[in-house]
Amino acid sequence: MSAVLLIAIPLLAAFLSILSKKLAPVLLLLVTAANIVLLFFVPSGIVVIGGFDLPYGINLFFDTYAKISLLVVNSLFLVVTLLNISEHKKMSSILLVSLAGLNGLLLTGDLFNLFVFLEVAGIAAYLITTTNKKPLSTFNYLVIGSVGSIFYLFGLMILYGMFGTLNLMDMVYAIKNSSVAYSSLLLPFFFMFVGLGVEAKLLPFNAWVKGILKHSNTLSGPMIASVYAATISFVFGRLITNLFQFEGKLLLVVTVLLIAGVVIGEAMAFASTKAREILLFSSISQACITILLFVNGIIIWAVYLVIANALSKLVLYLVVNKAAKQTESDDVEALQGLFVKNILVGIAFTVAALSVMGLPLFVGFVVKLNYLTNLALMDQFIVVALILIASIVEGIYFVRLLVKLWFKGNNEIDVKFDVSYKLVFAVVTLLIVVFGTYTKPLENFDNGIDTVQDQIEVIYNG
Amino acid sequence: MIQYAAILLMMIGLYGLLTNRNVVKIIVSLNILEIGLNIFIISIGFVYDGIAPIITSTNNSSALVFVDPLPQALVLTAIVIGVGTTALGLAIVKSIYAKYKTLEIDEVEEN
Numbered sequence: 001m002s003a004v005l006l007i008a009i010p011l012l013a014a015f016l017s018i019l020s021k022k023l024a025p026v027l028l029l030l031v032t033a034a035n036i037v038l039l040f041f042v043p044s045g046i047v048v049i050g051g052f053d054l055p056y057g058i059n060l061f062f063d064t065y066a067k068i069s070l071l072v073v074n075s076l077f078l079v080v081t082l083l084n085i086s087e088h089k090k091m092s093s094i095l096l097v098s099l100a101g102l103n104g105l106l107l108t109g110d111l112f113n114l115f116v117f118l119e120v121a122g123i124a125a126y127l128i129t130t131t132n133k134k135p136l137s138t139f140n141y142l143v144i145g146s147v148g149s150i151f152y153l154f155g156l157m158i159l160y161g162m163f164g165t166l167n168l169m170d171m172v173y174a175i176k177n178s179s180v181a182y183s184s185l186l187l188p189f190f191f192m193f194v195g196l197g198v199e200a201k202l203l204p205f206n207a208w209v210k211g212i213l214k215h216s217n218t219l220s221g222p223m224i225a226s227v228y229a230a231t232i233s234f235v236f237g238r239l240i241t242n243l244f245q246f247e248g249k250l251l252l253v254v255t256v257l258l259i260a261g262v263v264i265g266e267a268m269a270f271a272s273t274k275a276r277e278i279l280l281f282s283s284i285s286q287a288c289i290t291i292l293l294f295v296n297g298i299i300i301w302a303v304y305l306v307i308a309n310a311l312s313k314l315v316l317y318l319v320v321n322k323a324a325k326q327t328e329s330d331d332v333e334a335l336q337g338l339f340v341k342n343i344l345v346g347i348a349f350t351v352a353a354l355s356v357m358g359l360p361l362f363v364g365f366v367v368k369l370n371y372l373t374n375l376a377l378m379d380q381f382i383v384v385a386l387i388l389i390a391s392i393v394e395g396i397y398f399v400r401l402l403v404k405l406w407f408k409g410n411n412e413i414d415v416k417f418d419v420s421y422k423l424v425f426a427v428v429t430l431l432i433v434v435f436g437t438y439t440k441p442l443e444n445f446d447n448g449i450d451t452v453q454d455q456i457e458v459i460y461n462g
Numbered sequence: 463m464i465q466y467a468a469i470l471l472m473m474i475g476l477y478g479l480l481t482n483r484n485v486v487k488i489i490v491s492l493n494i495l496e497i498g499l500n501i502f503i504i505s506i507g508f509v510y511d512g513i514a515p516i517i518t519s520t521n522n523s524s525a526l527v528f529v530d531p532l533p534q535a536l537v538l539t540a541i542v543i544g545v546g547t548t549a550l551g552l553a554i555v556k557s558i559y560a561k562y563k564t565l566e567i568d569e570v571e572e573n
Contacts, residue, residue, distance in 0.1 A: 112536055119543045123550060134572045135557040139485060142554060146492055146547050147479065150499050153540065154472075157499075160533070161506045211572065 001041040003062040004049065006070065006103045009034065014096035024092035025085045032078045032099060039070055046109065046455065054109075054459065055170035061109035064449040065303070069106045069234035072307050076227045076314060077102070079424055083318070084219040088131060091219065098124030098223075102231045111243075112166045114235070115153050118199070122149065125228055129212050129220050137211030144198055144208045152195025158188040169456050172242050182247065189244050193254065196239070199232045201287045203261035213280035213317075217325060221276070221317035225283050230310040233290045237302055240294040242452040254295055259386050261288030266390040270397045275320045276330045278401060282356065283313060285390060293371055296378060299447040301371040308355060308363045308432070315352040315428050319345055323415045332401060336409030345417050346406060348425035353398045355432045358391060362436040464505045471498030483567045485558055489551045496544040500537050507533035 013031045017024035044067070047060040077099055085092070101121030108114050126142045160166055162184070163174040175185065198205040213225055240246070246254050265285030269278045286309045293302035323338055324330035339346025355364035368391070375384050417425075435442065448454075475498055478491025507530030513521060515531040555565065562570045 112539075116539060116543065119547070123546060126550060126554075130554070130557075135554050135561060136485075136567065136570050136572050139488075139551065139554045139558060142547065142551050143479065143488055143492060146551075147476075147495070149543075150495055154499055154502065157503050157506055157533075166532075166536075215572070 001038060001043070003042045003047045003060045003066075003107055005038060006035055006042070006107065007060075007100050009038075010096045010100040010103065014093050014100065017093045017096055021089075025089050028081060028092040028095055029078075029085065031096060032074065032081055035099070035103070036071070036074045036078065039067065039074065042067075055165050055167035058113050059109045059167065060107040061168075061452070061455070062107060063451040063455075064445065065234075065238065065299075065451070066106055068303060068307075068445075068449065069231070070103060072310060073102055073106065073227060073231050073234070074099075076222075076230065076310055079314065080219065080222045080227060083418075083420055083424065088219050091128065091131065094124050094127045098128065102227070105231055105235050109168050110166055111156050111159075111168055111171065112153075115149060115156065118149055118152065118196075121228070121231070122146075122199070125224060128223055129216075131217055131220050132212065132215040134211065134215045137208075137215060141208040141212050144205070148195045148198025148205065150195070151191045151198075155188040155191030155193075155195065158191070159185075162188075168239075168243065169452060169459065172452065173456050173460050175243075186250050189246075189250065192239070193244065196232065196236050199228070200236050200291060201229065201284050202291060203257065203264055203284065203288065206284055209280055209284060210277070213283070214274070214276050214330075216276065216317065216321055218318055218321045221321045222314050225280070225317050226310045226314045229283060229287060229313070230306050233287065233294075233306045234303070236291055237294040237299065237306075238450065238452070240291070241297070241299055241450050246295055251295070255292065255383070258288045258292040258295065259383060261285065262292070262390050263386060266393040266397075270393050272397075273332055274330050275332055275335055275401065276317075276324065278332075278397060279313070279316050279320060282394065282398075283309075285394070286356065289371075289387065292383070293374075296375065296380065297447065298371055298374045299450055300445055301367055301374060303445075303449065304363075304367045304442060305371065308367050311428050311431060312352040312356045312364065315348050315425055316356075318421060318424070319349045319417075322417060322421065323413075326415045327413055332404050333409070334411075335413065336404050336411070337407060337413055338405045338415060340406070340408050340412075341414055342417060344422055345425060348429045349405070350402055351429045351432050353402060355436065357395050357398050360436075361433065363432050364436070366436055366439050366442065464508070465502060468498050468502035468505055471495075471501065474498070485555045485565050485567065486552075489548060489555065492551070493544070493548060496540070500540055500544075503533045503537045503540065507531065 010031050013027050017027050042062055044062055049058050081095060098121060101117050101124055104117035105121055108117060122145045126138055129138045129141055162180060163171055165171050165174055194205060201209050213221060262285050265281050265288060269281035272278050272281060290302050290305050320330060323335055327334055351362060355362035358364045358368035372384050472495055475491050475495025478494060479488060482488050482491055509527055509529045512527045512529035515528040559565055564570060
């Protein structure tokens with residue numbers, strides 16, 4: 001079994017699905033499920049494609065980091081697809097292309113290939129957001145996303161001009177062993193960071209997010225805010241950890257940008273009165289914290305934060321989008337009393353929200369406690385203080401939202417949630433609580449899950 | 463020198479993206495930006511006095527100076543992706559016009 005199949009099968013299925021529209025949804029579900037099973041049979045290591053050895057050919061890199069990220073992304077993808085397939089059958093082929101693109105992003109060891117997968121996944125994302133029926137927002141997303149990709153490619157080409165390679169490992173090795181001053185790398189690194197920052201929703205490159213997530217539905221909301229966000233965070237993490245290795249003034253600029261993103265995101269969420277807006281601004285803030293952790297080398301807790309957020313945001317967006325569709329408004333006032341008749345859904349939403357806030361008993365608390373401890377050990381006290389202040393703001397607006405949704409208002413609202421939704425909510429809630437109270441499995445991994453540096457040692461130094 | 467021209471084209475594209483409020487003009491600006499980048503990529507592989515990287519009966523010595531063929535291959539991929547994005551962008555422009563009967567962003571309100 002080769003890791004190539006994780007990309008090739010969805011891509012082949014995407015072409016086949018065009019031939020039979022009736023079979024397309026079945027094919028999508030089968031392929032997504034098969035991908036998850038396949039993950040357990042793929043051996044770790046470098047996959048050379050076309051017989052061209054590294055660094056001449058494109059290669060895929062499958063290590064623990066890739067395995068965890070693929071497992072999370074493919075599982076979430078399957079859940080979102082299962083819940084929406086009956087309503088969005090026409091999107092089957094696009095979702096298959098999207099799956100191929102996302103898996104490619106997580107697997108590739110070639111930086112130009114990463115650009116290609118970024119565009120493949122991006123084009124699929126633009127098409128997924130057309131289901132929002134807000135073409136101008138989709139257009140904005142397409143333009144900003146394309147400019148981001150162009151910036152990434154521009155930065156990469158400057159690096160290629162300097163080091164003559166596109167392979168991630170070869171590039172890292174070449175940079176380490178060259179006499180090129182770090183200041184010469186600032187420009188390409190900055191362009192690549194901005195390019196990926198667009199998809200990762202980092203401030204100030206996230207102008208598209210509001211239009212897309214504000215009008216999202218049960219497919220586009222969880223897909224963009226949970227599946228895509230997790231994928232881009234993992235990709236960003238890989239590049240920050242191995243390639244960028246920010247230092248000096250660039251580290252300061254990036255840290256300030258990210259901290260500003262955390263604070264402004266929470267402030268915007270606090271000021272908002274619409275449920276989807278609150279969630280989207282909260283997503284921006286959480287994305288900035290994740291990247292901040294990667295920048296500081298706290299890899300494992302950044303990975304856990306990505307997973308915890310992806311799980312929580314899946315529930316939060318599904319509940320809000322389902323309710324907004326039936327009530328035709330996502331105004332918090334209009335959704336008042338949503339959980340009066342949906343107690344189980346309310347419990348799942350509350351657990352997910354409390355986990356994002358970082359309250360004890362939930363996985364979000366374990367993650368937050370550990371990353372704050374790590375940051376404090378690195379003497380990043382200002383960062384810790386600002387995250388804590390942002391957490392208080394986050395706590396206030398989430399509690400305010402929960403109070404509104406739990407207590408009956410003037411209008412009675414009755415939103416029906418399918419059994420499949422309730423099942424997903426129950427499983428996610430269980431995961432959040434179990435890993436929030438039983439933390440031993442989380443200790444099985446450490447910052448060594450990313451093995452790019454080890455592979456470089458093996459390849460170049462024997 | 464050609465790299466300055468490429469960067470100038472990219473700047474023109476960016477300027478167009480930032481100043482135009484018509485969706486078709488925005489797509490055109492995006493294309494100018496992409497073309498600028500493509501020329502920049504090609505320029506990376508340029509070698510003075512280099513010949514085409516094809517081994518023939520006369521050009522078969524490794525001592526010859528060839529231009530770098532890799533950026534040419536990369537730019538082909540970038541062009542294809544650019545065309546795909548443009549096609550999708552124009553399809554979305556069509557649906558914007560169908561829904562709002564205008565191509566001016568300022569005349570469209572999506573709440």
